[in-house]
Amino acid sequence: MVRLASNTESKNLTFVLQFLLLGFTDDPELQSLIFSLFLFIYLVTILGNLLIILVISFESPLHTPMYFFLSHLSFNDICCSTVTVIKMLVNIQANDQSITYTACLTQLFFALVFAYFENFLLAVMAYDRYVAICYPLMYNIIMKPNLCVLLSLFSVFISVIGALMHTLMVQRLSFCTNLEIPHFFCELVQVIKLSCSDTLIDHIMLFVATCVLGGVPLCGIIYSYYHIVSTVLRIASLEGKCKAFSTCGTHLTVVSLFYGAGSILSISSALSALPRKSAVASVMYSVFPQMINPFIYSLRNKDMKIAIRNLLSSIMSLE
Template structure:
């Protein structure tokens, strides 16, 4: 007898990290703190760039895109978990699960592409400084972001539609804190061979090519910097890439750890804990990395905070 297609009335259960009520309260507090820090930190980055005209450059344009994406990524993964703990309700509707899955994929792929575009921006700035303003003009930067977003949306839509054609039977418990593509596919009682092939191919193409692009860019960056004779010139060139390299290492290092953890761990919930490393922590840390290691961002944030304090004093007066 073939499995009945139940997707019209389906509800999934997001099991999260633990069933212990005391630990649930602790997890709620920790993730609420992380989420608020993520939102405030990335908003501060966006506002600082928006109000400082000298930061209206390609590098900071892509940084503001990254901050906006980090807000969306954190919101897509954390908000539902906080609501589930607060309401003591682990269920998520079929439509809600697919919607969350779609947005998580969009933000994950867009972050992947943005980091690649930012590496290309640094490559042009260091390897072709005289042509930088010509190559990285505003229209081209906007086009790069738009193409990256379009590919991310199309890829996420493809995976979401493929999940929609699957049938689900009885075991609808997701041992995760959000609807992750791999976990949802594992719950299906349909033949998932095609889905797994598509996921593997998409990961190789839309994950492998950007990583290769980043490696290629930094290979030429390092080669160009080593040709600089003065130590001051080398330090200045490397310092412009240090922040981006830190963010790249954090994001891809976390993704690699999740992959290793998923492959070696027998407990799905341990995989959920590992997923925090790429879906929550990098989005919180990125504003700190860029604000602490970038002098221009420090000045811009200080000026923004001074404006806000002055505005508050004027309102009170």
């Protein structure tokens, strides 16, 4: 249960069982439109990322470190969309904005885990491209299967620790009589804003976690691409340069989309006086990239397009 404290006398604590997720609007007609739109986005996200996972699993030419990490990214995108979108769809369908305290903390925890994990995955994928382009003769020696598994497990471990730390800090907070979250899921910053407790430590931890769990992977990506670009520019032939850039073009597009959407969310939250506008901006970060990623990797990647055609041909031949 969540502690509820009055603004004037924090010693008088009672207990409540739920928050209210206000979502995007209270208009019933727009609610139906939003339900249809997000259901479509969710289905496209699930089907697109499942296709990526199946293709990588069944096509042996794709059993390489790069596609190993890509399959993890697709799985993470499925989980991220499920955590943030499903509850909103259920609430709209049931015409009920409530979410229990336990469910809210659970949603907050897993949303943070998958957001942090995506940061680290993108950094690991950048490192993979760095080794492939800067040290091509050493690639198979460096990027061994054991190292790939360890990098993934380490990324999961750090992500869980970071998310658990935030969740435990939120659990110690007391909350005021206003339990309305102007968002479509239990987003950490919005939950902290509802508290009547001193949230200085929470904000410090949020800043530190953003710098460490978000900034360090981003610095790793920038460092990797700095050396990638430097190496490619030293290649004499134009064809060689194009081939080298094509191997990391899709990943760079996904990185730009992910961090660009995160920047839009941060700027919107800082400048907007209307809390619900940040909910709209968060769609660009927590929903849209997860839907677009499969299209980027399938349409801009020659190997993926060939593998998808081969898989579809195999399925049709069985029929």
